[in-house]
Amino acid sequence: xxxxxxxxxxxxxxxxxxxxxxxxxxxxxxxxxxxxxxxxxxxxxxxxxxxxxxxxxxxxxxxxxxxxxxxxxxxxxxxxxxxxxxxxxxxxxxxxxxxxxxxxxxxxxxxxxxxxxxxxxxxxxxxxxxxxxxxxxxxxxxxxxxxxxxxxxxxxxxxxxxxxxxxxxxxxxxxxxxxxxxxxxxxx
Numbered sequence: 099x100x101x102x103x104x105x106x107x108x109x110x111x112x113x114x115x116x117x118x119x120x121x122x123x124x125x126x127x128x129x130x131x132x133x134x135x136x137x138x139x140x141x142x143x144x145x146x147x148x149x150x151x152x153x154x155x156x157x158x159x160x161x162x163x164x165x166x167x168x169x170x171x172x173x174x175x176x177x178x179x180x181x182x183x184x185x186x187x188x189x190x191x192x193x194x195x196x197x198x199x200x201x202x203x204x205x206x207x208x209x210x211x212x213x214x215x216x217x218x219x220x221x222x223x224x225x226x227x228x229x230x231x232x233x234x235x236x237x238x239x240x241x242x243x244x245x246x247x248x249x250x251x252x253x254x255x256x257x258x259x260x261x262x263x264x265x266x267x268x269x270x271x272x273x274x275x276x277x278x279x280x281x282x283x284x285x286x
Contacts, residue, residue, distance in 0.1 A: 102211035117185035156191035229264030
């Protein structure tokens, strides 16, 4: 997870409010979170979010989101619990399919990548032997707890993620790829 530099909101406050109210009404009636539309705003939001993070997942930092990992828009605060925030730009992040599998899991201690002064090293460390992201044991107990919760909820060390990171970072060190074009921007 790298600091997410959010760009300008492509929606007006009125559009966000209207979309949130629309979603609240729709979800309250159907209790279904799938098969819903962005009311024509999906491409605008997608474009704005991808620019913010140079096509990286806001959570695991894989790059390019346009490849086989797929691009999804994550609702940091789940859209089925925080209904009016469903279309609030500050609640939306670009992510890969794997990180978006968290469903409705949420904790108030969950790290949000666009928090003021968020820095990877304040919470995490990269283990270059295993490819895993671990809580930084040199930081406060609170920071370590927040890192643990974030790693667990976003499944940052599940499946092939550690091996993919390990191989990509090892390869990129040799090729000297520009920082924002690297498949992961930590571990160097």
